Amino acid sequence: MSHSARDVLEDNGPAGVCDILSPVQFPSGRSLKNRLVKVALYEHFATLFGGPPNAAHYELYQRWSEGDWGMVITGNVQVERDHLSLGRDMIVPGVLISEGIAPFKKLASVIHGEGFRSLDPSSEHRRRPMAILQLSHSGRQSANVLGGRWPFVRPLAPSPLPLGRSPTSRLGPRSSLSVLFSDFIHALAFQVPRAMSTRHIDGTIEAFVRGAQLAARSGFDGVELHAAHGYLIAQFISPKSNNRTDEYSVTDHPLRFLHRIVTGIRSCDDMPQDFILGVKLNASDYVSRPQDDKLSAQGEPPTADEERALSHVNEIASWRMVDFIEVSGGDYENADFLSTRSSQRQALFANFSRRALQVLSADSPSENSQHRSDVGTHGEDTSKISSRCSPLVLLTGGFRSVPLLASALRQQHAHLLGAGRLSILCPDLPLRLRQALSNPEDDLAQAILTESFPEPNLVLGRSPLHGSWGRTLRYKLESTLVSAVLALWALLPVELPKLVGAGTNMAWYVVMMRRTAAGQEVDYSVSGVGAVIRMWLWVAPTSDGESWVQRIWDSWIVMGLIGVTIGFVLGSYLQI
Structure with missing residues (x-):
């Protein structure tokens, strides 16, 4: 065994x-x-x-x-058909009947x-x-048209x-125009939302409960509530998206x-x-916007926000109903969670998860902590809810190697280690790690x-070392096209919004997931622009009984028609 591999095994010790x-x-x-x-992952x-x-x-x-x-x-x-993200999301059926449950039962x-049937004979014994x-509702981040509503119908939000109408922009001669351009892109893609009424809130809660019932009836072991990345639950928690003054106000009842x-x-x-019931929290929502770039060298967040x-975290644990809390971060306004670039926010996630684990560990099971109350924190009847110990902490984001995973455990940043892009x-990975430990x-x-x-090279891709002449030619054509576009864009007085650039990273991993599903290896020669094209020019597999009309509806032709429609609407608006 080489010295470096021995160091990995020895330096991380028993908790490694x-x-x-x-x-x-x-x-x-x-x-x-x-x-x-x-x-x-976004799929x-x-x-x-x-x-x-x-x-x-x-x-x-x-x-x-x-x-x-x-x-x-x-x-x-x-959980709601008319509040999708980018159009190709899985949806909880409106009515839980056998036909709607069957596909989810097969997935479970x-x-x-x-x-x-697994190709690995040893898998039968594992x-x-x-x-x-994972259950989600996009809220105000549900895009126009693709969100499942008619053009420019406003989504619901707290x-x-x-x-994203006032993004942070670098100082310079292009800044003011860049801000205007970013505002324009966000206004085109996302409408100003409608405030949810009590009836809307009750209906959405019922939809989440129906999603959990779907999971249970389909054979899933549990659900995770997506309260991160700026989606609806996170919008109720964050002051930047919730200024309500009723019982759902951030000041009095954020949770x-x-x-x-x-x-x-x-x-x-x-x-x-x-x-199993988990909650995905958004660490970056707890950092005030003016202080984003003022984290200390150790990644310490401002005390009040922390x-x-x-x-x-402590309040969620006190409910005795949640099994794990996933620590993540970022949203559509601050798209760090879509970016491959490491940032000080990653240190914030680790610090937040470490302190959360300490808080939860201090609340160890005891006679008092196992006390069963018939009245919840907010007055709901919880007499049918069994008491639970403190939830586990799941840390996600930035893991690119086994030493980083081992370090997170050794430093007690989390109980569980989440892999998103690494799993693509x-x-x-777990199987390969087990085999490596048995034969280091x-x-x-x-x-x-x-x-x-x-990490992928999202600008030009990576030149393929091996492959057919067609793959090499495709790489050269894509890289030439991207270089030309970047050169022309540099002449314009505006910069691309951060969300657009981060979206190419998301598209790259979507394309690689499709390759994974097809049994193919990751293709690092694909650029960000190439990935965006591949992501959208895709048709979902044929379902049983699907007609040719439905196939056309699901094709890239419809995507083009949507784009043309938006163009005509926008053109008419600009001429007024």
């Missing part, structure tokens, strides 16, 4: 590499076989304007199922390793991954506050909306007692234990 594969128990009593979690796999899981989902999740992950969390499943069986369905969803799920008569974040670059002298073991997975 080996502990990554050690089991851990949830407050519900159920346990994971290891601490590696394939977290939710863009469903039919246009949303639909159930399809063959592409099944093939993709089969790869992850065979990878020996402790837990696999699906991409976001929208695939994750559990029951839907496909414990299956835990399957978690308050009528527009998205009331989330608490009602959690309580509603736990109160269902048909919900299993050991059903205390507010930790108080929310290496779908069978192997060359492949050396690589998995010591090396970081490369």
